[in-house]
Amino acid sequence: MMTSLPPWRRALLAAALCLVSPWALGAPTPALVPGGIARLSIAPASEARPTVRFGDAPVLVLRDGAQWTAWIGLPLDLAPGKHSVAVNRQGKTSALSLTLKDKAYPVQHLRLKNRRMVEPDPADLRRIKAEAATQNEVKTLFRDTDTVQLDFVTPVPGRRSSAFGLRRTFNGQPRAPHRGLDIAAGKGTPIVAPAAGVVTHVGDFFFNGNTVFIDHGQGLISMFCHLDSVAIAAGTPVAQGKTVGTVGQTGRATGPHLHWSVFLNGTPVDPALFLP
Incomplete structure (x- = not known):
């Protein structure tokens, strides 16, 4: 199994997810849509792996090059606007935000x-x-x-x-x-x-x-x-x-x-x- 993707796969996924890479550490994710994935860089890889929660659920966190990255599933019924992501780094909890746009599915x-x-x-x-x-x-x-x-x-x-x-x-x-x-x-x-x-x-x-x-x-x-x-x-x-x-x-x-x-x-x- 793999802890990170080869460069060409990271590029394809970034394009598919409509995300910008690299992001500044702790910067909010670009606007996303319900049913998509927010890929959020949250800490340098030199730290212990952080824990992340979105709502009441724990979030997937993997080492991606020099950073820890969270992969956050966005519910289809999630309302447009800003939403908070809880990040615990080295025993300290902080909140990051991501912004959803509406999407009209066929x-x-x-x-x-x-x-x-x-x-x-x-x-x-x-x-x-x-x-x-x-x-x-x-x-x-x-x-x-x-x-x-x-x-x-x-x-x-x-x-x-x-x-x-x-x-x-x-x-x-x-x-x-x-x-x-x-x-x-x-x-x-x-x-x-x-x-x-x-x-x-x-x-x-x-x-x-x-x-x-x-x-x-x-x-x-x-x-x-x-x-x-x-x-x-x-x-x-x-x-x-x-x-x-x-x-x-x-x-x-x-x-x-x-x-x-x-x-x-x-x-x-x-x-x-x-x-x-």
């Missing part, structure tokens, strides 16, 4: 034949509530590691069929925004781990179908949904490129595809930001 209209996937019955709703609690617990895990692999590979070959952040309607009814990236691929196509990590949960969920969670470290987590088959068990370490399952159409899906979500400090961010 609308996507989908039609489903299975009406229960649009209007669940009472038993379905009880199941959905229990599953939401499980998923929330898994996606907010923070496994403190010194290294986190950030140079992701695409987990499955195919067309990116639905982008992150789309405002969705199902059968004309508004639903939550799309909190992942959909990649269309044939049923049975192998899905691989985009980066090294540990499988933290495998389950069959009402909306997500067969699902695998991979913890990459420090709150960076991948979730794969709608799998046809699962080839890995919870608690298993995985290397980048390891097969974890195959593409399917389980749960709420209009066709075979991989839904891939990436979480940072408990919030979904655009997976495409981690890809070449």
Whole structure:
């Protein structure tokens, strides 16, 4: 695993995240958007690794050249304006700020034949509530590691069929925004781990179908949904490129595809930001 990226990857990521590099130490992040990532230099690497919190959640912090850098996931429902980031350096806590701009994500209209996937019955709703609690617990895990692999590979070959952040309607009814990236691929196509990590949960969920969670470290987590088959068990370490399952159409899906979500400090961010 890698504690920092090669120069060419840092340049690509900086461009993708619409960030300016290098930043002055402690300077506020340039304006960002909900669903994006703030990459904030917070301390010289000569110090012990600082701890950072955004809201109630711990934040990923890695050595990046001569500085410690925080990677902060920005929730899709975060209001435009200034927001505070708490930084603890050598026992002293201070606040830095970042500024969000609004972003209007496109609308996507989908039609489903299975009406229960649009209007669940009472038993379905009880199941959905229990599953939401499980998923929330898994996606907010923070496994403190010194290294986190950030140079992701695409987990499955195919067309990116639905982008992150789309405002969705199902059968004309508004639903939550799309909190992942959909990649269309044939049923049975192998899905691989985009980066090294540990499988933290495998389950069959009402909306997500067969699902695998991979913890990459420090709150960076991948979730794969709608799998046809699962080839890995919870608690298993995985290397980048390891097969974890195959593409399917389980749960709420209009066709075979991989839904891939990436979480940072408990919030979904655009997976495409981690890809070449």
